[in-house]
Amino acid sequence: MSLFYLKFILTNILFSIIIGVVLVRLSKKGKNDQIYSTLELLLYSLGLGPVFTVLILYFLLMLIPGHSDLFYLVLVSLIYLLLLIWCRKSVSLLLTEIKGYFKSSFSKKRYRTFFSLKKIEHATYILLLLILLIGFLILHLSNTLQTPLEGHDILTYGNIGKIYYQEKAITYSKNIYNKENGFFFSGSPKPSFSLLLTWEMILNGCFHQEVSSEKPYDMSFDIYFRSTSAYYGLLIIFMLFFWLHKRNKYLALLGVLVLLSGLRFFLMLVNYHMDSYRIFFLLLSWIFLAYTIKNRDHFSFFLLGVFSGFTAFSHLIGVAVAMINCIALFIFLEKPFKERLIKTFVLSLLVLAFGGIHYLLDAFYGAKWGFLTYF
Secondary structure (H helix, E strand, O other), rough: OOOHHHHHHHHHHHHHHHHHHHHHHHHHHHHHHHHHOOHHHHHHHHOHHHHHHHHHHHHHHHHHHHOOHHHHHHHHHHHHHHHHOOOOHHHHHHHHEEEEEEEEOHHHHHHHHHOHHHHHHHHHHHHHHHHHHHHHHHHHHHHHOOOOOOOOOHHHHHHHHHHHHHHOOOOOOOEEOOOOEEEEOOOOOHHHHHHHHHHHHHHHOOOOOOOOOOOOOOOOOHHHHHOOHHHHHHHHHHHHHHHHHHHHHHHHHHHHHHHHHHHHHHHHHHHHOOOOEEEEEEHHHHHHHHHHHHHOOHHHHHHHHHHHHHHHHHHHHHHHHHHHHHHHHHHHHHOOHHHHHHHEEEEEHHHHHHHHHHHHHHHOOOHHHHHHHOO
16 A cells, blocks of 8 residues: 555645646736635646646657656656746745645634634534545545456556556557457547556556566555546545535535435445546536636636646547537637637647647547547
């Protein structure tokens, strides 16, 4: 489990925080500072470390194939290091904001009134949330993650991710076939989710964990890949809680309970699947579509393109969502016709840059019209 914690902290925490710092820096320009809170941007960024990592890995395996695990780890880490250096001033600003928040929370005045009824109510509310979260994490780590991969999505995309790792390349062909285990896939795989396993196996290789058939019962080499469904499911819950909490804290709690009461969503948390992964980016793209149309600022527009691209990168439904976002922007943005046309074109380029390029390449060099296969 120690290697799993290393992979999780590196990719989902450290890399995501760096992306969050980038977003904070970009948001502090112009009127963006009044639109977004630091907390909101950091919440969204918690899901961006994995997807941005596999996007980097996608281009590396396509443009510089056939190198060692350490080579790809160093290049990916170097890109994040450069981003951190570029945003080093925002790091200090972020730390100052966090320090100020805790200082105000634990001031002497607030401490004296801690045992008031309102404070006890607030503490009970926070404690209940922590108990629910910790209870789920204990159950997930001790039980759910101990079962092997099962189900269509996780097995299909997992096998493709393993092929990417074995070949150390992203290539386009009509079909995919693995001679080692007989896996055959007709059509076009959507690489984002598969590359999460590729990334995990690269980290395994760098830290000398065996991933070969010599350890057929080793269930720890893909445990990070297995954790994806629950992680992004929790992020969706946190997003719902964040938005409803703006209205009322008990409405937020009720919203979470209603969401978890749905069998399909609950199964998404406890089973291995890619739905929570792609739905997270779909929701973000709609949030920033609304921000873009309402506020008409460049930062919202940029993130609309980024999240629409990530949505397309993860699944064919995401391609449809990205196209709908482009059409909605053109129709509802209150700008002159020419400017709306230019912005829609720029949005399309952003979608291509952040994942949509895969479908063009596959249409020309891969499965041809097979790139429209649902899976």
